[in-house]
Amino acid sequence: xxxxxxxxxxxxxxxxxxxxxxxxxxxxxxxxxxxxxxxxxxxxxxxxxxxxxxxxxxxxxxxxxxxxxxxxxxxxxxxxxxxxxxxxxxxxxxxxxxxxxxxxxxxxxxxxxxxxxxxxxxxxxxxxxxxxxxxxxxxxxxxxxxxxxxxxxxxxxxxxxxxxxxxxxxxxxxxxxxxxxxxxxxxxxxxx
Amino acid sequence: xxxxxxxxxxxxxxxxxxxxxxxxxxxxxxxxxxxxxxxxxxxxxxxxxxxxxxxxxxxxxxxxxxxxxxxxxxxxxxxxxxxxxxxxxxxxxxxxxxxxxxxxxxxxxxxxxxxxxxxxxxxxxxxxxxxxxxxxxxxxxxxxxxxxxxxxxxxxxxxxxxxxxxxxxxxxxxxxxxxxxxxxxxxxxxxxxxxxxxxxxxxxxxxxxxxxxxxxxxxxxxxxxxxxxxxxxxxxxxxxxxxxxxxxxxxxxxxxxxxxxxxxxxxxxxxxxxxxxxxxxxxxxxxxxxxxxxxxxxxxxxxxxxxxxxxxxxxxxxxxxxxxxxxxxxxxxxxxxxxxxxxxxxxxxxxxxxxxx
Numbered sequence: 001x002x003x004x005x006x007x008x009x010x011x012x013x014x015x016x017x018x019x020x021x022x023x024x025x026x027x028x029x030x031x032x033x034x035x036x037x038x039x040x041x042x043x044x045x046x047x048x049x050x051x052x053x054x055x056x057x058x059x060x061x062x063x064x065x066x067x068x069x070x071x072x073x074x075x076x077x078x079x080x081x082x083x084x085x086x087x088x089x090x091x092x093x094x095x096x097x098x099x100x101x102x103x104x105x106x107x108x109x110x111x112x113x114x115x116x117x118x119x120x121x122x123x124x125x126x127x128x129x130x131x132x133x134x135x136x137x138x139x140x141x142x143x144x145x146x147x148x149x150x151x152x153x154x155x156x157x158x159x160x161x162x163x164x165x166x167x168x169x170x171x172x173x174x175x176x177x178x179x180x181x182x183x184x185x186x187x188x189x190x191x192x
Numbered sequence: 193x194x195x196x197x198x199x200x201x202x203x204x205x206x207x208x209x210x211x212x213x214x215x216x217x218x219x220x221x222x223x224x225x226x227x228x229x230x231x232x233x234x235x236x237x238x239x240x241x242x243x244x245x246x247x248x249x250x251x252x253x254x255x256x257x258x259x260x261x262x263x264x265x266x267x268x269x270x271x272x273x274x275x276x277x278x279x280x281x282x283x284x285x286x287x288x289x290x291x292x293x294x295x296x297x298x299x300x301x302x303x304x305x306x307x308x309x310x311x312x313x314x315x316x317x318x319x320x321x322x323x324x325x326x327x328x329x330x331x332x333x334x335x336x337x338x339x340x341x342x343x344x345x346x347x348x349x350x351x352x353x354x355x356x357x358x359x360x361x362x363x364x365x366x367x368x369x370x371x372x373x374x375x376x377x378x379x380x381x382x383x384x385x386x387x388x389x390x391x392x393x394x395x396x397x398x399x400x401x402x403x404x405x406x407x408x409x410x411x412x413x414x415x416x417x418x419x420x421x422x423x424x425x426x427x428x429x430x431x432x433x434x435x436x437x438x439x440x441x442x443x444x445x446x447x448x449x450x451x452x453x454x455x456x457x458x459x460x461x462x463x464x465x466x467x468x469x470x471x472x473x474x475x476x477x478x479x480x481x482x483x484x485x486x487x488x489x490x491x492x493x494x495x496x497x498x499x500x501x502x503x504x505x506x507x508x509x510x511x512x513x514x515x516x517x518x519x520x521x522x523x524x525x526x527x528x529x530x531x532x533x534x535x536x537x538x539x540x541x542x543x544x545x546x547x548x549x
Contacts, residue, residue: 023447028519040441040444049443049444051444052445052446052448054448054451059450065445
């Protein structure tokens, strides 16, 4: 019962005309405000609202002011184990309706060689099991952040139903993460 | 016969050490000191030192390579017949201007006598010199006043038949009328001598280690004296204009805004805000027993204490801890182990098991 009230539901609120709302979830709070600024400034035709959060569940007291969420983005920083764990735990508070094209993962810090590859595999496995797209972003340069924001904006517009003849589900079915079989084997038996 | 032989040997030794050319010691010290001073600070330091004539100072060209400059300075000092006393003054001037070259340890004077508050510089100087001279021979002391009430003391230690070693001096910094003393580069052998002298000269009952050390003298002093922007815990939320972050786009909203503000406040209460003193390390020596899951059998071994040293290091430790708490990396109610760095003004802690106390 308690879990049910904390769950974030996709269809609890009625959609507003010409509007799109995105929820950025990041435990470290390094990137999400920068992304939010660019997303909001880049789009002039549609009214875009960005909600920032550290983790799910979201505070209950904001429930009334919170608009209908069209896209949930989990930002995972591979440099920190906590970031991966936080994303894993937050995913549980999403209603299953979100996984039909309203969730994506954004990974940063994958370029760094010192990062253990098991974290990346964990995130990959999570994304592929949930049938969500997995995006990679460069957070050190401003160009990288802009590119990531533009990509998210494209997905958001589709997920919010602002693009004719495209739905979030159809986009999701072609972009979702697939774990290659050899990687899966590697993950199952780390010795080989 | 053997007694006579011994005496002869010691006399010979004494002669050997005293016959060491005074200029040699002075020259080595001068060269070492000059080598320590970076070229861009050399001009200013030499000017302050004022043991070179105006003409000599003007003839120095600071754009030349340091090696040539050094040669010239040494020859000038030889012309002026400067002694170790003068050269050690140069070292002292440089050290006073740049007090971040060694590790400073803080000591706490306790049990002040009634007339401790009325102590003046002249009296302290006299007392310090006479008390230390009583305790040990062959020690060279230099006392200077720097910035309003701060006293700087340079001590070069010697022994009965050994001249003071000017290459490894101890520096002591004390503000009159405060119970704190800061000491740099003190060997354990000379520790009791200096402590006793300080206690007597400052008219206090005893002295103890304050368990605080750092490379930045000002930071160590500011932390002990609470001389930084502190925030005191209140039940009230602070006024909005003070807390609110820079305005963002109206369409961006943070779900955990209140939480973030609270964390920020907790961090400020624990570690101060704005410019906090720059501490480099905090060390915790744990002498506790291991408790927890039985999977690690080797650690649960019997009743033996589990000894470990945990050290946090950063260029500015308090700032790092502040950031950890305000960004949510560390848990929001700050552990008293961390917050007591500022509250007690210490950065060395020994944690013992409750049962052992």
